[in-house]
Amino acid sequence: MGDVLLKMEGIDKSFPGVHALDKAQFELRAGEVHTLVGENGAGKSTLMKILAGIYAKDAGTILYQGKEIDIPNPRAAQLLGISMIHQELNLMPHLTLAQNVFVGREPRGVLPFLLDEKKINAQTQALFDAMHLRLDPRTKAAQLTVAKQQMVEIAKAVSFNSQILIMDEPTAALTESEIEELFRIIRQFRERGVGIVYISHRLEELKQISDRITVMRDGRYVDTVDAATVSIDRIISMMVGRTIYESAPEVPEHPSEEIVLEVRGLNRGTAIRDVSFKLKKGEILGFAGLMGAGRTEVARAIFGADALDSGEIYVKGQKVDIKSPRDAVRHGIGYLSEDRKRYGLALGLDVEANIALASFDQFTNPVGIVKAENTRQTAEYYVGALAIKTPSIQQRVRNLSGGNQQKVVIGKWLTADTDVLIFDEPTRGIDVGAKSEIYRLLNDLAAQGKSIIMISSELPEILRMSHRIVVMCEGRITGELTAAEATQEGIMRLATQRSVMVATDNAAPTVNGTTAE
Amino acid sequence: MAVAESTVTTKRSVLQSSAAQKLLAFGALIVIFLVFTLLSPYFATAENIIGILLATAVNGVLALGVTFVIITAGIDLSVGTVMTLSAVMTGLTITVYGLPVPVGILVGILTGTSAGLINGLVISRMRIPPFIATLGMMMIARGLALVLSTLETGTVKPIYFNDTPEFRLITMSSVLDPIIKPIAPNFSVPNAVFIMFLAALVAAFILGKTVLGRYTVAMGSNEEATRLSGVNVANWKTAVYALGGVFSGLAGVMIASRLNSAQPALGAGYELDAIAAVVIGGTSLSGGEGTILGTIIGAFIISTLTNGLRIMNVPQEWQFVVTGLIVILAVYLDILRRRRS
Numbered sequence: 001m002g003d004v005l006l007k008m009e010g011i012d013k014s015f016p017g018v019h020a021l022d023k024a025q026f027e028l029r030a031g032e033v034h035t036l037v038g039e040n041g042a043g044k045s046t047l048m049k050i051l052a053g054i055y056a057k058d059a060g061t062i063l064y065q066g067k068e069i070d071i072p073n074p075r076a077a078q079l080l081g082i083s084m085i086h087q088e089l090n091l092m093p094h095l096t097l098a099q100n101v102f103v104g105r106e107p108r109g110v111l112p113f114l115l116d117e118k119k120i121n122a123q124t125q126a127l128f129d130a131m132h133l134r135l136d137p138r139t140k141a142a143q144l145t146v147a148k149q150q151m152v153e154i155a156k157a158v159s160f161n162s163q164i165l166i167m168d169e170p171t172a173a174l175t176e177s178e179i180e181e182l183f184r185i186i187r188q189f190r191e192r193g194v195g196i197v198y199i200s201h202r203l204e205e206l207k208q209i210s211d212r213i214t215v216m217r218d219g220r221y222v223d224t225v226d227a228a229t230v231s232i233d234r235i236i237s238m239m240v241g242r243t244i245y246e247s248a249p250e251v252p253e254h255p256s257e258e259i260v261l262e263v264r265g266l267n268r269g270t271a272i273r274d275v276s277f278k279l280k281k282g283e284i285l286g287f288a289g290l291m292g293a294g295r296t297e298v299a300r301a302i303f304g305a306d307a308l309d310s311g312e313i314y315v316k317g318q319k320v321d322i323k324s325p326r327d328a329v330r331h332g333i334g335y336l337s338e339d340r341k342r343y344g345l346a347l348g349l350d351v352e353a354n355i356a357l358a359s360f361d362q363f364t365n366p367v368g369i370v371k372a373e374n375t376r377q378t379a380e381y382y383v384g385a386l387a388i389k390t391p392s393i394q395q396r397v398r399n400l401s402g403g404n405q406q407k408v409v410i411g412k413w414l415t416a417d418t419d420v421l422i423f424d425e426p427t428r429g430i431d432v433g434a435k436s437e438i439y440r441l442l443n444d445l446a447a448q449g450k451s452i453i454m455i456s457s458e459l460p461e462i463l464r465m466s467h468r469i470v471v472m473c474e475g476r477i478t479g480e481l482t483a484a485e486a487t488q489e490g491i492m493r494l495a496t497q498r499s500v501m502v503a504t505d506n507a508a509p510t511v512n513g514t515t516a517e
Numbered sequence: 518m519a520v521a522e523s524t525v526t527t528k529r530s531v532l533q534s535s536a537a538q539k540l541l542a543f544g545a546l547i548v549i550f551l552v553f554t555l556l557s558p559y560f561a562t563a564e565n566i567i568g569i570l571l572a573t574a575v576n577g578v579l580a581l582g583v584t585f586v587i588i589t590a591g592i593d594l595s596v597g598t599v600m601t602l603s604a605v606m607t608g609l610t611i612t613v614y615g616l617p618v619p620v621g622i623l624v625g626i627l628t629g630t631s632a633g634l635i636n637g638l639v640i641s642r643m644r645i646p647p648f649i650a651t652l653g654m655m656m657i658a659r660g661l662a663l664v665l666s667t668l669e670t671g672t673v674k675p676i677y678f679n680d681t682p683e684f685r686l687i688t689m690s691s692v693l694d695p696i697i698k699p700i701a702p703n704f705s706v707p708n709a710v711f712i713m714f715l716a717a718l719v720a721a722f723i724l725g726k727t728v729l730g731r732y733t734v735a736m737g738s739n740e741e742a743t744r745l746s747g748v749n750v751a752n753w754k755t756a757v758y759a760l761g762g763v764f765s766g767l768a769g770v771m772i773a774s775r776l777n778s779a780q781p782a783l784g785a786g787y788e789l790d791a792i793a794a795v796v797i798g799g800t801s802l803s804g805g806e807g808t809i810l811g812t813i814i815g816a817f818i819i820s821t822l823t824n825g826l827r828i829m830n831v832p833q834e835w836q837f838v839v840t841g842l843i844v845i846l847a848v849y850l851d852i853l854r855r856r857r858s
Contacts, residue, residue, distance in 0.1 A: 090746075093739070094806050103735050113728050114728075
């Protein structure tokens with residue numbers, strides 16, 4: 001490891017409703033792989049986006065090669081030798097690889113406005129050769145697998161002569177052999193003295209690739225440790241070591257044995273592969289997995305938002321045909337999207353209208369005119385029952401905090417009176433205090449006999465709330481755990497259980513007999 | 518791996534869709550041509566084919582500019598009336614102010630360019646959606662064209678180029694005659710057609726070989742990624758709309774020359790024909806893909822169809838209906854292909 005290359009101190013950043021970074025700090029040396037870990041929402045990506053010039057910091061200092069610097073935009077970061085490879089890939093699918101690598105700084109031809117395509121291709125080829133990548137610069141980016149696209153992004157970053165390379169969850173979509181290839185390239189750069197920031201959720205990878213590990217939690221710096229000596233358990237306890245969860249009620253009494261919803265053999269392309277499970281009355285069934293594991297896809301498919309290739313859905317033992325969200329609601333299934341601002345709420349409407357939104361049938365007379373008195377009463381009831389903090393039911397939902405917006409969505413589905421509620425990341429973007437309120441609400445609902453599927457990427461949340469936990473990886477269910485036997489590590493192991501054998505498509509291996517029949 | 522392979526095929530077919538649409542469009546053009554040839558003896562005559570070529574010229578040039586805009590995932594509704602405004606400006610310069618014809622042409626093209634530039638600035642600096650910004654410009658240009666045409670007489674009147682017969686000859690004479698005449702004596706292709714093909718070559722060159730073309734595609738393919746690559750997206754987008762304006766200005770000069778007059782009330786509706794040509798030609802409204810050749814084929818489909826229906830004595834009202842159906846059909850086929858992939 002070389003000298004200190006970068007020091008970020010006292011970094012503060014707020015977004016409307018969220019204090020994303022609270023005096024965060026980070027140090028990077030030349031020639032090290034420094035991993036940033038933390039739960040979703042811990043502020044890792046935000047901190048690095050500030051370094052890459054995408055967000056402006058509210059406060060704090062950044063020292064780079066001993067000098068304090070200001071990074072107003074991505075271009076400035078590139079010129080300083082700081083490149084970031086984003087979680088969502090940033091290639092232009094319609095351009096060739098070479099065109100992608102050199103976009104924004106193309107070698108010019110005889111006239112300054114002409115492109116020198118030959119040179120672009122030759123330089124990209126040289127770049128690929130240096131990285132031992134067997135790719136044709138003339139291929140269109142859209143034709144590449146995600147893994148290969150990532151390699152191209154790395155090549156692009158390298159071509160800037162980057163001193164700092166930030167990788168945000170680079171392995172999220174890669175197979176084992178692709179990860180090996182990525183690590184090989186990362187080690188190459190480390191040897192050349194490049195400082196690499198590596199953001200990852202895959203704890204088992206950390207020790208393999210990192211020199212040091214910095215843990216963040218709730219926008220704050222927790223600690224930096226030596227990767228060689230620290231144990232995974234220690235990292236996990238630093239990641240989750242919050243106390244506020246303890247005040248949330250424990251798992252409520254056991255659900256009944258009545259099956260409310262059963263799903264058999266759902267398939268949709270590669271996103272959902274042979275998914276089967278059962279949901280009991282009064283149960284909270286946790287769906288765990290890494291981002292992109294297919295949990296949201298399963299929820300959307302059950303809710304009729306996406307079409308299925310095959311599969312059967314049974315509600316209370318009856319086979320049902322769900323072709324649209326409307327069918328799902330009629331069969332008593334509600335879905336609370338992970339992106340509530342986009343799919344869950346009409347932000348410009350008031351609390352009252354949002355609560356009535358999914359069940360206007362109840363509130364209209366035969367001609368279709370809304371019975372205002374009824375919607376008002378219902379809205380007021382749920383504002384009280386769910387303790388929604390709003391000045392009035394006429395308040396626009398846009399102006400509420402994240403936690404209260406989520407409660408409005410819950411109020412909406414309670415009004416629709418569905419028996420099955422699918423919560424997709426119910427506490428995403430909600431501050432810690434409001435989280436425990438949401439938890440209490442979910443527990444109450446289960447106790448009242450509603451059946452809940454809770455998709456969450458936060459392991460402590462899954463562990464604390466669920467009666468049973470289904471774990472998914474790459475579109476398959478890789479295991480099912482009871483609340484008693486589930487541990488973070490157990491879930492993580494299943495969530496990363498990529499199996500190469502599955503490539504043949506038949507009979508996804510299931511653990512603990514989750515496949516129906 | 519199964520996952521990997523399917524991603525590859527999915528994306529590949531998306532990419533091929535542009536080429537496929539072009540092929541389809543070309544096939545459709547041939548079919549339309551053959552059908553009308555069978556249905557009417559007056560269709561496949563030299564005179565009528567020249568008529569189709571001439572009718573395509575102005576719309577074709579307008580559509581060239583619109584192609585760039587749509588590849589960036591934008592839209593330009595103002596090209597029709599900006600064309601008219603440019604024609605009126607050319608008319609004023611040449612007839613009212615008595616300046617030389619080349620100056621008039623330059624003023625016309627600069628008028629279009631300025632309008633496009635303003636569109637671009639409003640969109641990229643004021644962050645007004647392209648639909649609204651260019652809708653506003655469409656109305657502004659229409660109003661200005663009418664206002665300017667009253668300067669001379671006090672009432673809205675066409676401006677005629679009767680004192681400068683050479684102006685009309687710019688589009689209506691035929692420089693290609695010495696080449697074509699010996700082969701086909703009856704086939705005199707007006708310059709307007711020649712100008713359109715020349716403009717198309719320039720447009721294809723800009724799209725394929727220059728920095729502007731590259732960023733046009735890049736912005737349409739993934740604007741955020743383009744921005745993160747350090748490209749000044751605001752400036753390049755402005756340039757794209759300005760380029761669209763250049764073609765509108767050129768179309769304005771061409772239509773004034775062809776009609777031997779600047780018609781201030783003309784022009785509304787031309788933007789829709791231009792957009793239709795672009796879309797039929799396989800340019801995706803969601804951006805990132807599109808070709809100049811496709812657009813030219815699209816423009817020919819529209820004018821061939823219109824011409825054929827007229828020859829068949831289909832009333833003009835029904836011609837609109839048919840063109841409308843063709844546009845919807847073309848886009849629907851595109852959507853079907855995407856959905857399949």
